[in-house]
Amino acid sequence: MDDATTSTPSPLDPASGPGFDPAALRERYRRERDRRLRPDGNGQYRRAAGEFGYYAKDPHAARVEREPLTDRVEALVVGGGFGGLLTGARLREAGVESVRMMDEAGDFGGTWYWDRYPGIHCDIESYVYMPLLEEVGYVPQWRYAPGEEIRRHAVAIAEHYGLYRDAVFQTRATELRWDEDGAEWIVRTDRGDVMRARYVVVSSGTLTQPKLPGIPGIEDYRGHTFHTSRWDYGYTGGDADGGLTGLVDKRVAVVGTGATGLQAVPHVARDAQHLYVFQRTPSTVDVRDNRPTDPEWAASLEPGWQRERMENFLAILSGEEVDEDLTQDRWTSTARLQRKMITGAVDTTLDPAERERLDELADFTTMNEIRARVDDLVTDPATAEALKPWYRYMCKRPGFSDQYLQAFNRANVTLVDTADHGGITRMTETGVVVGEDEYPVDCIIFATGFETGVSGVVSGTLPVYGRGGTPLGEAWARGPRTLHGFYSHGFPNLFHLGAMQNANSVNFVHILQEQAGHIAAVVAAAGKAGARYVEPTREAEDAWIATLREVAVDNSEFLAGCTPGYYNGEGKRRAAPTSYSPGPVAFHRLLAEWREGGMDDVLVAPDTEQRELAEG
Ligand code: NDP
Numbered sequence: 001m002d003d004a005t006t007s008t009p010s011p012l013d014p015a016s017g018p019g020f021d022p023a024a025l026r027e028r029y030r031r032e033r034d035r036r037l038r039p040d041g042n043g044q045y046r047r048a049a050g051e052f053g054y055y056a057k058d059p060h061a062a063r064v065e066r067e068p069l070t071d072r073v074e075a076l077v078v079g080g081g082f083g084g085l086l087t088g089a090r091l092r093e094a095g096v097e098s099v100r101m102m103d104e105a106g107d108f109g110g111t112w113y114w115d116r117y118p119g120i121h122c123d124i125e126s127y128v129y130m131p132l133l134e135e136v137g138y139v140p141q142w143r144y145a146p147g148e149e150i151r152r153h154a155v156a157i158a159e160h161y162g163l164y165r166d167a168v169f170q171t172r173a174t175e176l177r178w179d180e181d182g183a184e185w186i187v188r189t190d191r192g193d194v195m196r197a198r199y200v201v202v203s204s205g206t207l208t209q210p211k212l213p214g215i216p217g218i219e220d221y222r223g224h225t226f227h228t229s230r231w232d233y234g235y236t237g238g239d240a241d242g243g244l245t246g247l248v249d250k251r252v253a254v255v256g257t258g259a260t261g262l263q264a265v266p267h268v269a270r271d272a273q274h275l276y277v278f279q280r281t282p283s284t285v286d287v288r289d290n291r292p293t294d295p296e297w298a299a300s301l302e303p304g305w306q307r308e309r310m311e312n313f314l315a316i317l318s319g320e321e322v323d324e325d326l327t328q329d330r331w332t333s334t335a336r337l338q339r340k341m342i343t344g345a346v347d348t349t350l351d352p353a354e355r356e357r358l359d360e361l362a363d364f365t366t367m368n369e370i371r372a373r374v375d376d377l378v379t380d381p382a383t384a385e386a387l388k389p390w391y392r393y394m395c396k397r398p399g400f401s402d403q404y405l406q407a408f409n410r411a412n413v414t415l416v417d418t419a420d421h422g423g424i425t426r427m428t429e430t431g432v433v434v435g436e437d438e439y440p441v442d443c444i445i446f447a448t449g450f451e452t453g454v455s456g457v458v459s460g461t462l463p464v465y466g467r468g469g470t471p472l473g474e475a476w477a478r479g480p481r482t483l484h485g486f487y488s489h490g491f492p493n494l495f496h497l498g499a500m501q502n503a504n505s506v507n508f509v510h511i512l513q514e515q516a517g518h519i520a521a522v523v524a525a526a527g528k529a530g531a532r533y534v535e536p537t538r539e540a541e542d543a544w545i546a547t548l549r550e551v552a553v554d555n556s557e558f559l560a561g562c563t564p565g566y567y568n569g570e571g572k573r574r575a576a577p578t579s580y581s582p583g584p585v586a587f588h589r590l591l592a593e594w595r596e597g598g599m600d601d602v603l604v605a606p607d608t609e610q611r612e613l614a615e616g
Pocket of ligand 1: 082112121122123124213214215255256257258259260261278279280281397418423447448449450467559566
């Protein structure tokens with residue numbers, strides 16, 4: 001044990017000293033990072049496609065055949081998760097009747113359609129995460145809602161706003177091409193559709209494509225295997241509440257201990273004959289404290305309560321001043337630490353060095369509490385030691401559970417620490433090998449996360465051709481170019497949702513809700529002004545990119561000090577954030593002011609258009 005890092009944490013009081021040795025902790029974090037760094041970065045993963053395509057197959061719906069469509073709609077929304085649903089809803093509220101929703105899945109829900117693994121819950125408080133609660137007339141049953149409740153809520157939103165009407169599911173957009181003559185987009189799909197739409201909104205999500213570790217021999221394994229985002233209940237039995245009766249006589253491997261692993265492991269542990277959890281980097285596992293919604297509290301809610309609560313949560317996480325913390329959970333109490341990754345307002349009364357010193361001290365204190373919790377909950381000292389995370393709080397997505405750590409006290413659960421080997425060494429026909437040790441298993445469940453491309457328009461999986469047939473990839477060859485992250489010059493009437501050049505927050509649904517409202521407001525304004533296109537001027541785009549650079553907070557040093565993970569491109573990314581650094585509250589204020597300013601930067605009226613054409 002490392003004495004410098006295990007002394008009792010004391011409150012953050014610079015006068016009395018931190019009660020531990022920061023230099024020793026820094027050194028320990030550096031050692032832990034170094035032993036995990038791999039030269040191959042993201043190259044270590046394999047796509048769940050081609051030979052591994054079966055890992056991405058939809059287990060929830062059989063394919064439904066249909067004839068290709070060649071019709072025309074006013075607005076086409078690619079993506080039926082919360083981003084797409086919110087956009088559809090807000091467009092409807094703005095009076096746009098002809099809206100087509102499109103998704104590869106068999107229904108609405110996005111992440112919550114695909115991910116149905118046992119134990120799935122939202123780790124953000126449901127009252128601020130689940131959108132449009134007041135509009136739909138619903139109060140979640142739990143403080144942190146189970147996945148199925150959230151999926152049903154997505155369906156309820158779609159029903160409430162009539163979004164099933166023209167929806168197409170099990171359909172992937174394969175090309176967007178601007179048709180200058182018709183002033184509309186031609187949308188091609190993998191179903192042979194050639195649809196036309198005046199506006200296209202792309203909300204295809206960021207963590208959607210399951211990825212697998214490129215473990216040598218992965219293709220040799222002959223047992224049963226699947227990815228958590230395509231849980232195979234046909235094999236395991238049970239449902240998202242557990243009861244995995246199919247596993248009672250099975251030796252099961254779970255690979256990965258991120259947010260998903262934390263939620264699934266307790267259920268597999270309960271039901272499997274034996275569970276091996278293959279861990280590379282331990283997650284932080286903080287207090288969850290889930291509980292049913294108090295009916296008296298629900299009855300006392302006044303109109304406008306959800307917006308107020310969402311704004312309050314976002315403000316706290318963004319470092320804004322608030323009178324009260326309405327959520328009061330471990331997200332809000334660790335808000336200061338989160339700004340290392342998700343930037344926001346900072347205390348300018350302190351000089352930057354002093355601020356960094358206090359930030360780091362607060363980080364060490366929280367991480368010491370999290371490590372002490374492992375000792376409190378895990379009986380075997382060696383297992384407890386292996387479960388302790390040694391890095392700064394926001395190096396990885398924070399985790400929460402009141403059941404995960406306890407699962408390792410069960411006789412039928414073994415933690416296999418792979419850190420010294422950079423992960424699993426190889427797989428054989430019958431099991432998993434770490435170093436020299438082989439673990440024969442009947443089933444391997446990959447909780448290994450998702451590809452982290454921005455949306456398909458950036459990664460190239462959805463090719464886009466704008467004015468004059470220019471590919472978006474060419475226009476963005478030196479980096480994405482947008483105004484406020486939403487739209488680009490040369491690509492009229494095309495909107496993007498996502499964090500890129502826009503805002504970011506852990507409660508990303510809140511960001512999506514603001515984006516959806518903004519897009520609907522712009523489309524409505526275009527209609528009112530008789531504008532033919534929504535398209536930013538090149539000057540507006542240049543100015544926005546310059547602003548992003550000017551206000552960027554450089555967190556490259558922090559990222560470089562982190563253990564590898566998707567937050568820092570597996571140890572390779574050193575770039576400053578691509579979102580608006582002053583944070584979402586400031587960004588939403590900026591957008592509101594811009595809208596009030598008349599939106600001239602993007603509305604191209606017929607007379608402007610003629611003038612531009614005349615000027616060549
Ligand atoms: P993550 O990418 O967070 O975790 C993947 C896990 O697989 C890590 O523990 C990783 O280890 C491990 N791994 C990868 N390769 C290997 C290997 N070769 N050998 C051993 N282990 C390996 O994926 P998740 O699905 O857990 O979470 C993804 C994101 O989805 C979350 O960060 C969160 O944003 C979201 N999510 C949100 C939830 C919510 O409630 N809102 C719930 C679940 C997920 P290492 O860390 O060393 O790379």
